[in-house]
Amino acid sequence: MKRRLLQTLFFALLVRPLVLVALGLHVRGRERLPRRGPAVIVANHNSHLDTLILMSLYPLRELARVRPVAAADYFLRRRWLAWAALTLIGIVPVRRGAARGEDPLAGAAAALERGDILILYPEGTRGEPERLARFKGGVARLAERFPQVPFHPVYIHGAGKALPKGEALLVPFFCDVLVDEVPLRWSGSRRGFLEALEARMRVLADSGGFPPWE
Amino acid sequence: MSLLPAHLAPAAAGVIAGVLALLAAATMVARLRLRRDPEGARELWLRVRSWWVMVAVFAGAVLLGTGASIVFLAFVSYLALKEYLSLIPTRRADRRVLFWAYLAIPVQYLWVAQAWYGMFIIFVPVYMFLLLPLRMVLAGETAGFLRAAGTLHWGLMSTVFALSHTAYLLALPPEANPAGGRAGLLLYLVLLTELNDVAQYVWGRLLGRRPVVPKVSPRKTVEGLAGGMLTTTALALALAPLLTPLTPLEALGAGLLVGLGGFAGDVTLSAVKRDIGVKDSGTLIPGHGGILDRIDSLTYTAPLFFHYVFYLHY
Numbered sequence: 001m002k003r004r005l006l007q008t009l010f011f012a013l014l015v016r017p018l019v020l021v022a023l024g025l026h027v028r029g030r031e032r033l034p035r036r037g038p039a040v041i042v043a044n045h046n047s048h049l050d051t052l053i054l055m056s057l058y059p060l061r062e063l064a065r066v067r068p069v070a071a072a073d074y075f076l077r078r079r080w081l082a083w084a085a086l087t088l089i090g091i092v093p094v095r096r097g098a099a100r101g102e103d104p105l106a107g108a109a110a111a112l113e114r115g116d117i118l119i120l121y122p123e124g125t126r127g128e129p130e131r132l133a134r135f136k137g138g139v140a141r142l143a144e145r146f147p148q149v150p151f152h153p154v155y156i157h158g159a160g161k162a163l164p165k166g167e168a169l170l171v172p173f174f175c176d177v178l179v180d181e182v183p184l185r186w187s188g189s190r191r192g193f194l195e196a197l198e199a200r201m202r203v204l205a206d207s208g209g210f211p212p213w214e
Numbered sequence: 215m216s217l218l219p220a221h222l223a224p225a226a227a228g229v230i231a232g233v234l235a236l237l238a239a240a241t242m243v244a245r246l247r248l249r250r251d252p253e254g255a256r257e258l259w260l261r262v263r264s265w266w267v268m269v270a271v272f273a274g275a276v277l278l279g280t281g282a283s284i285v286f287l288a289f290v291s292y293l294a295l296k297e298y299l300s301l302i303p304t305r306r307a308d309r310r311v312l313f314w315a316y317l318a319i320p321v322q323y324l325w326v327a328q329a330w331y332g333m334f335i336i337f338v339p340v341y342m343f344l345l346l347p348l349r350m351v352l353a354g355e356t357a358g359f360l361r362a363a364g365t366l367h368w369g370l371m372s373t374v375f376a377l378s379h380t381a382y383l384l385a386l387p388p389e390a391n392p393a394g395g396r397a398g399l400l401l402y403l404v405l406l407t408e409l410n411d412v413a414q415y416v417w418g419r420l421l422g423r424r425p426v427v428p429k430v431s432p433r434k435t436v437e438g439l440a441g442g443m444l445t446t447t448a449l450a451l452a453l454a455p456l457l458t459p460l461t462p463l464e465a466l467g468a469g470l471l472v473g474l475g476g477f478a479g480d481v482t483l484s485a486v487k488r489d490i491g492v493k494d495s496g497t498l499i500p501g502h503g504g505i506l507d508r509i510d511s512l513t514y515t516a517p518l519f520f521h522y523v524f525y526l527h528y
Contacts, residue, residue, distance in 0.1 A: 024293075024296060024297075024498070026496065026497045129306065158300060161304070161309065164309075167309070169309075169310065169313060171309050171310070171312050171313045171316070172292075172296045172299075172316060173296065173299065173300045174296060174297060174300035174496065209491070211303040212303075213303075213304070213305075213306055214305065214306055
């Protein structure tokens, strides 16, 4: 209860004004975002702003059900950061490079079983600004375990210019959020699923016609 | 006892009421059309609805006073510059340079609030013009240097320098404009510019035959331009005694200046958009496009009208 109140205040007073004024969004296909879980939003990742942007697209009272999957080694490293990530954002921590026998997807699977909407960045890290990296395999294994769950590709442009990895100064830019027309579901093979997802994301990125950022 | 704030002359309040009446009429027309042709009139409906929001916000700022109006206009500059910088290709190396460009906005509008004309008129064209390329040199990237410096300065001149002339109209001594009061000239300029846009569009739709600049904007026609200029000049003559110190002859000149300048601002942004390959500058204002689509004319009419009035009366 306290967590929900803090999260609502954080998004109402800080995140939304930041996203609307310091950035500003052009959303294509907002109505295609999943309204109910279990569902997965699969997005490209260039900036910490990505999560704030995607979550700000949801009404405040539905925020608690929208859970970004985030690296435990990064976000749980320091105490205040861990508190913010778990309390204000509500991340599902995953262990990158988990030891044998450990299930790195346990948290994500539990969230889907509860009916949450997951935000997943299959590039695994923010990487080079405004460039799409190869996807890691976790997303395909998750799809295999939840063949009925829809995976919605979403492409974000601009956040990597406003606040790229390694920078602390936010420079205002309008950001585009492109939601794919139909979600993707488990297709029977991990490789096939991953390739289909990457292809979808490339088409989505190209459809925006964004100039390269060099 | 008057219910009006002290800075707002009764005539100015009357003109705002007139705009609201006009908008109410436009809403009725749009609603009738929407009933007959729901698909075809959707765009018009969205446009009229956005006009309500824009008029409400602008009138609200003007009613609140000079300070609120200056802050509001600075915010418009910010949105416009942000839209411009998001639209054009920028270089990774210039990320922090762009931050400096944004900082020019509060500084430029501070000169306005202080009514420091000498600084207001040179800050962007001289100091920012010299400073930003230097900051780019410190960033160290030479590939695409000239294009980056040029596009950045063009954007700053249009969205900050040119647009801030709207705000400086509020900083002019109000004694010289007893009829319109402090906000009179600003209302006059914005009203004429926006109605000129609408008039050129409507005349173009009704009579448009010969395109003026077919390669840039095929839907801008000689008939639309002429009809718009006539309408705007007539309006300029009618409103001048209510809002400005302009004589009828001077008002005639102001009408022509706004009519022609508005057209120039419009087609200049059209050329920029065509160069980049987009139809609208954004999606901020439903039915209109982006903020630049709405204020493109103003980036020309604001400095032109300001210096015209400044030369004649201040």
